[in-house]
Amino acid sequence: MSIEVLTPGLSTTVQDQGRFGYYNVGLPQGGSLDAYSSQAANMLVANTVDEAVLECAYMGSNLSFDAESVIAVTGAEVSITINGESAPMWETLTVPSGGTVEFGMMTQGARFYIAVHGGIDVPVVLGSRSTYPLGRLGGFDGRKLEAGDVLPVGPATADLNAVPQKSVPVEARPEFSKQQELRVLMGLYDFRLTDKGKRNLVEEEWSLTPVADRAGLRYKGPGVEWREREQPFGAGSDPSNIVDAGYSVGSIQIPGGTQPIILHRDAVSGGGYAMVGTVISADMDVVARATPGTVTRFVEVTMDEALAARKVYKEALASLWA
Template identity: 35%
Template sequence: MPSIKVHKPGLCTSIQDIGRIGYQQFGIPVSGAMDEFAFTVANYLVERDKKNAVLEIQFLGPSLEFDFDVTIAITGADIQPKINHQDVKMWQSIQVKKGDLLSFGSLKNGIRTYLAFSAEIDVPIVMGSKSTLLKSKLGGLEGRALKTGDVISFKNVKVLSKKHSLDEKYIPEYSHHQDIRIVLGPQDYYFEESAIKTMLKNTYQVTKDADRMGMRLAGEAIKHKGKADIISDAAVFGSIQVPGNGQPIILLADRQTTGGYTKIATVIKADLPKLAQMLPNDTLKFNLVNIEEAQKEYKEFYARLEEIKDSFVEKLKVYTEQEMYVMKKLFGNRRKLNNF
């Protein structure tokens, strides 16, 4: 069976897909890729859909040996990927041969890198997903991050004959300061107007207490009118909780399904990939938008991904037409070729 062997696991490399949808009512977090943009583009580059599982690599990359030919794509944070110790470019499809060694250097920007394959990672589907939920030891490869000596099996391998690369205009920049857009609620009425102004005018720093579950921030305290606790209610990716100390916590992919702290605001969908690539000590500033603008940005986020996907399809179409033209010139039997 086609497989890759893990020589070095990296700091935290896990199998992730789009997430475990439809089980929050049972207390099961969605999980899935932290940076949906980089994750989705990686799959499009290898002609897979966004449900295809990938490796999410955090901070320090693994060393992987391939025992089969396959096409890969590497997106997200730049950890200086190399094949057989030679640098390779990100945000494009790359042909890998049997015996090749994929490794990574030091982190240049961002924090999470995505490695997609023109094949399916062959691990069990748990509640509709292959995503690894590390804290619950659920999904992925035995519910954990990769370790030295692991062998990851694949199925439905397809080596691409065409090369894809993402137009530079779509490639995001990962900076150490981000402007993060939010909408207020659902419990903004637990705060004085002055507290909301405090949140909006001040800069907050990402602390070392940041993982796939949540991101603790440090900065000017956001004061409640009264108590910080509420009866637990639903939490989403991007919910901004404010506990009693006034220091906000942004809930992320592996968040709990409900929370008992007041949620002053929610990060809009389009800016979640920015959060996914922020390092400890990075800073952010919250910018308030209304629900209509948030919905507009939501639609544009997915429209951009569809535009990217369509650009690869169009390139394939043009290439095929050119190929057919050459074939007709060479062989001359236009009727036979048209009927082929």
């Protein structure tokens, strides 16, 4: 079976859990930015965790299905209609042969996910079906979807009538708030900040700007202060410049000392800006749910607290599949 894209939305891409093992050569892991919502969608349609889904940013695609299908929609709050009839999120849904699924504007959150039983069956490239648009790699021709694209769907692993009708309990659904707290491990270069600069980062409020995509999200706020020093050979003139170093997913940079940028799953793997902190892995889904204007506080935590949060997050993922 296949799915035709009637309207593409703002930025809809094919994503799975990511492409691992190539970060050392500059290829980011990619994958669904909100991994929890993505996995929930796959669970609801009786897929494995590794099947590819559609990630829709800010505005969704309208789709036509050429055969009966089982789908689920999770993530940011959006209205859904199947052949003109309203349908719920976070539940297993059936689309009749020839059916059309349409979406309204998102009212909370930034990205929602569409899973279909069998998965989006684009070719596996370097171990993943995820789209990396900057490198024109993976997904559907390495790009966001366009009107007229026809997406292949993998073979059903069960009779569609036998796919269990499930829903994610309300208490297990994530929040999509206009106020966030993001837990941060300070370092590697936080020693470059003055005491006031660090206090501004972790004690003041920051607001997400419209400059936010799969590679990174830029915030505005009170700015920080950097300790004066003579820049070493090989570093640039910006006070936050360093001689090049590797970046981790979640790294926080503050070019010019004013606007922090959180690097997300499609970010480059290294460069010449100091990483003053890193958003912990358990909160990267939270980052992905933010919309422009979201008021954000960075909360410093210890390594032990970060590891404990990662354990809780992994348990929440596991409970989806229980």
